[in-house]
Amino acid sequence: MEIAFRILGRTGLRTADGFVHDWGKPKARAVLAVLLFHAGKPVPVRTLEKWVWSGDGPSNPYPTLQTYVARIKAALRDAGLPGVISNVERAYQLDVDRSSIDLYASIELARKAKAAAYQASPDLEKACALSEQAIALWSGELFADLDSDLACERRDSLVRYHYLPAMNGLLYGLGKLGRFEQMLFHLNEIQPEHDLDVLLARHRLVALFGLRKRVEAAQYHVSVRRRIVAEIADGSEAELLRLYEELRSRHDQQSTPSNAGPRPRYLPHGADAFTGHETLLAELDNLVLPHPRPRLVALDGPPGVGKTTLALHWASSVRDRFADGYWFASLDGVAHGPRVEAGQVVKDLLAEFGVAADSIPSLEARTARLRELLANRCMLVVLDNVADTSHVRALLPALSTCFVLMTSRARLSELVVRDRARCLTVDPLGEDETVAWLRNRLGHRASAAPGGVVRLAALADGMPLAMELIGEQVAAQPRRSLEDFVRVLASGRALLSLSNGSSGSIRNAFELSYQNLSEEQATLFRLLGLHPVREVSLDIVAALAGVDREDARHLVDSLVWTRLVDSTDGDRYRMHDLIREYAAERAERDEPPAERAAAVGRMLAWYTHTVHNADRCVVGFREEVPMLDLPPGVNPRHFTDEDDVAQWCLQEEAALVGVIKHVADPEHIWRLANSVGELFMRYLRNDTVVAVMEAGAAAARECGEIGTVVDTFQNVGFVHMTYRHDHESADRWFREARAIFGDRDDPETLAVLLRNEAECVLQGAHNVPRAIEMYQQALALAVTDDTRAGILHRLGVACRAGNRLDEAASHLYQALHLRERLGDGLGQARSRLELAQLAFDLGDSFGAKASCHFAIGLFQQAHSGAGEARALTLLAAIVKADDLELGRYYANRAMELSRGVDREVEAVVNDVAGQIEWRAGQRELAVERWQASFSAFRDISDPRADAIAVHLDELAQFVQPEVPLGRLPSQTGVAQDQELLGGLE
Known part of the structure; x- marks a missing residue:
């Protein structure tokens, strides 16, 4: 069963996003830890008190524990976790499957591991794997949220009788399998806390001798024996001495080399502060366990990624395992000077064995002689900076008995096929x-x-x-x-x-790799530097290169093999930022200006027409942004439905923003920004849309065409108004657009200008009659159904704000019908949500709920998290009077969707959630919700922040410990239910 609860560490709950440990107050977490430890058994209140409080607890713990249990129930419910807490005869009992609790899951895994190790035919691999899983669950100190004497006593007992036996079982299995590095890894994690445990000391000696670290083993043995005598004096030091002598004798026998004569020993100094690559190092370790044997291993990766440093660090850590010697040779395969050929390496190694290479006439004969000398030896040989497979082909037969570790900037895949080599890629550090x-x-x-x-x-x-x-x-x-x-x-x-x-x-490190590229590879490499961000799709590769997709795939895959480019899922490719910067520099230096401009033009055309296709798929009923002609050979993407569009926009966000902000081509940029703006407002969770639209406005201003400038400025103002709730900035953009528009004869544009100005009047100054008048003027001028629908919707919102409810319903229904005819799903959702709010204002809760649910379905289809959050907030406000649990569910869901998306929605939903928690008796949680509401309103300079602040001051007298709950305090200053939702159009 999947782990749902953690008490090995801080008390954690599994949610959809992973485990959370800050789900409640410390004492609530402590109570849940005790109930989980006693899962399925009643825990008397007095017992809970001894577990939870380290000193004197409350005089009457029952009401306090009752509050904590209520919070625990809410947390379990919110996380969708199993478990029922019952209260019988002043005792609490949590009924939940113990296998969902990490402690009991660990104990069961350890039991299975022991069974696998001691069955008739022991399966040590399985036993170790199960033990690893069991120990991995002990991710922190047991009962970390508890500090009482009882908790500390029980913690020590569980460590002694469960954790340490599981660890000893694992160490025993690893020792039998010869995995001594893993033994030390685990011992270094645990032994400082149990450094005089004789079993652990025995395991450390086994591991150190297994790794041929005799000196370190001797030092450790002397130290631990002295401490046992001085601090414990139980005679166990004699047992340890017997094991040490046995291991030393065995080590001396194994250390006698099978071949007399010289043993090469040369490795350069490694890095003094190596970090990272734990997984890669562990994989290399496994290749030499339990004992070294002939292998070919190649480390590849981009220039500067630390291949040589990694190779030397690992070789230094394992060189004592190679009794026959170790050797390092730099082949300078990619370097400024001439490369070192195989013959020189053969000559150097022969010299180490005392053989004068000059006395042997040919390379073939020298290689044969070296092969003879190494026939019964297993050396560690590091060949650094190998150019390609042909560079080492003549050398490998002589090293056939050795463990050979190579580093290369290229993937040495031929060695995998022909010589069964293992190729490992070194990635940049995290x-x-x-x-x-x-x-x-x-x-x-x-x-x-x-x-x-x-x-x-x-x-x-x-x-x-x-x-x-x-x-x-x-x-x-x-x-x-x-x-x-x-x-x-x-x-x-x-x-x-x-x-x-x-x-x-x-730069020089990259230069060496660049010089080794073919002409075709170098050209594509330079062109990839013209893309403003590190990740590109195969379609963009094709557009930049001016070729079809399959030719582009062949070319870019060849760069992947050079490790200058990396491939990811979904036909996407990535360059490290420094490599991309170098590629851009080479493009400026080596690519003819005309070719560079043509490539950028193809890239921009692909993005612009692809975004246009996405825009038409989602809002094809609106006036389209005029496109430039498509260059020959550029094939923009087409979309099947809005889900396809949403996924693509989220994937290409960084690329689209980078192109719009950093590519200097105003004719494309204003088109791209205006087309993508609506899509970004639907799908993204950050300020991307603001940055995009302001860059589009700068491009439109540079182009200078009045209609383009006016439309773009209006879009920028609209984004500030609806996304940032910054009406002052929005009004500034709208006024500048109006000034540029002047007295042109364009009723449709004038209608939109009036609509936007009315929105600022309505939300900025709260002048409802004036806003209604302006909306009506705009409606009289509007030509297209889409514009009319938007104006009718906003007119309905304004009439509702002015308490002209019949007019509001008429306008909203007209807007809804127009949007249904246009196929505007998001617009329908917004109108239905306003009608739901109107029904709620009129006391029709049933109709309000029905409209809300209808709107939620439409918001989900349109991938509008902010819209869905608004609808859920209204649902929470509607149902809270009759069903607090359902209201809490809707409010919590709305908070999840609005977080980081829309601060106004966050503010309103936290206000509603505060009302729900107060009614439920969760006073502290209610105050937390209202504080969050205040912060969100304050962030968008909304005057409702002042009202929430006043309300919080009023609540101070109610939120005191041990004060009985009274009625809900005055709602003065709290957003009233009928004012919960502002329209978003």
Whole structure:
């Protein structure tokens, strides 16, 4: 059964987004932890008190616990989790399947692991896997939300009788399988807390000797024996001594090399502060366990990603396992000078064995002699910077008994097919790993400026070469602030030029790979640099290159093999930001201006026409943005339905924003912004739409055509009004559009101008009669059904605000009928929601609920989370008087949908949720909801924030411990139900 509850650590609940640990107050989490530990059994109130309070608890714990249990029930219900809490004879009992609780799931896994290990035919692989799962569930300190004496006592008992036996079982199995690195990994996690546990000490000695770390094993044995004698004195040190002597004797026998004579031993110094790549290192470790054997392994990755550093770090950690020796050779396959050929490596290795290569006439004979010398040896050989498979082909037969680790900028797939090699790709480090590395490198300066470290890490973007150069630059200039480094390195292409003083700049590292590309590959590489963000679709690759999709796929896949480009799902490709910046630089330098302009034109045409097709699929009833002619060979995407459009818009958000903001082509940009604006308002959860539309306005202004400028400025103002609720900015854009429009004879445009100005009058100054008058003037001028429907809808909203309810219903129904005829699903949803609000105002709760549910279905079809949240908020307000649980469900769902989407909706739904929680007796939670409502209203400069603030002041007298609940306080200042929803059109 899936884990739903965690008590191994902070008390956690599983939700749709994963486990949450901040779902309630600390004491509520503590109570749930106790009930989960005693799942299926009654827990008396006095027992709960001993578990939950470390000192003197409340004089009468029952009402306090009752409050916490009510909160726990609400949390379980909100998360959709199983479990019923009953209260019988002053005892609480949680009935839930124990297998859904991490502690009991871990105990059961450990039992199965033990059974697998001790059956007639032991299955140690299965036993270890089950033990790993059991131990992984102990992700933190048991009962972390409890600090009472009883909890500490029970915690120690469970660790002693469940956790440590499971860990010992795992360590035993790993030792039998020869997985000593894994043993040390687990021991290093646990042993500091149990460092005198003799069983754990035995396991550590087994692991250290297994890894041939005799000196470290001896030091550890002496240290732990002394401490056992001094601190425990139970005689167990003798047992440990016997094991140590046995392991040492066995190690001495195994360490005697099978071949007398020289053993090559050379590895360069590794990095002093290596970080990350735990999974890759573990995979390499598994390839040499339990004992080294002949293997071919190749590490590939883009330039600067740290392949050599990783190879040396790993080789240094395992070299003691190779009794026959280890050797490192740099082949300079991609370098400024000549590369080192196989013959030189053969010559160097022969010299290590005391053989003069010059006395052997040919490379073939020298290779044969080396093969003889290595016939009964298993050395570790690191071949760094291999150009391609042909570079090492002649060398591999001589190393057939060795573990050979190669690094290369290219994928050595031929070795996989012909020689059964294992190819592993080294990716850039994650953000946390990059930050950790820089903090370690910069020391106290990092502690003094943590924000600067994070920003430097973002610039490096997980590329170790960039990290090292940034770290050295900062360390070498101690009087400069980190923020100054950020300022300089973030400008232009300064990071590409960053150097260690010789030829080791980031640009030079990329240059070496670029020079090895074919002419076709180099051209595509440069063209990809013209795209403003790191990820591109195959369609854009084809557009940039001016070829069809299959030719584009062949070309870009060849770049994937060079590791300058990476592939992702869905025919998409990605370049590291620094590599993309270098590609852009090469495009400016090497690509003829006409070819560069043609490629950008094809890219813009593809985006513009694809967005136009998406716009027509969703709002084809509206006037379309005029398109430029499509260049030959460019094939824009077509869409099947709105789901297809929504998925594409979310996927291409970064690319579309990057193109609109950073590509200097105003004729395309204003078209692209106006086409994509409506789509972004529907589907995205951030300020993307504002940035896009303002960039579109700048492009329209540059083009200078009056109609284009007026339409675009109106769209920008509309976005500010409806998305940011910034009526002052919206009014500024509308006024500028009106001034540019002048006295042109264009009734439709004038109607839209009047409608927008009326909206500012209605929401900004709350001058309802004036707004209604302006809407009516606009309606008289409107020509298209779409414009008329929008004006009728807003006129209905204004009439409802002015308490002219019959007129409001008439206008809203007219708007709804027009939108049904147009096929405007989102518009229908908005009109039906306003009609629901109107019905609620008139006391028709049944009709209001029916219209709300109808609107929710339409909002969902249109992928409008903000609209659905508004409808759910109204539903919560309607049902809260009769069904608090249902009202809470609707409100919580609305909060999820509106979070990060629309601050006004967040404000209103938190207000409604506060009313629901107060009526339910959850006073503290109600205040939290109203505080969130206040913050959201304040963020959008909505005067309702002042009313909420007054209301919170009034509540202060009610929200005191141990004060009986009274009636709901005065609603003064709280948004009234009939004013819950503002129209969005």
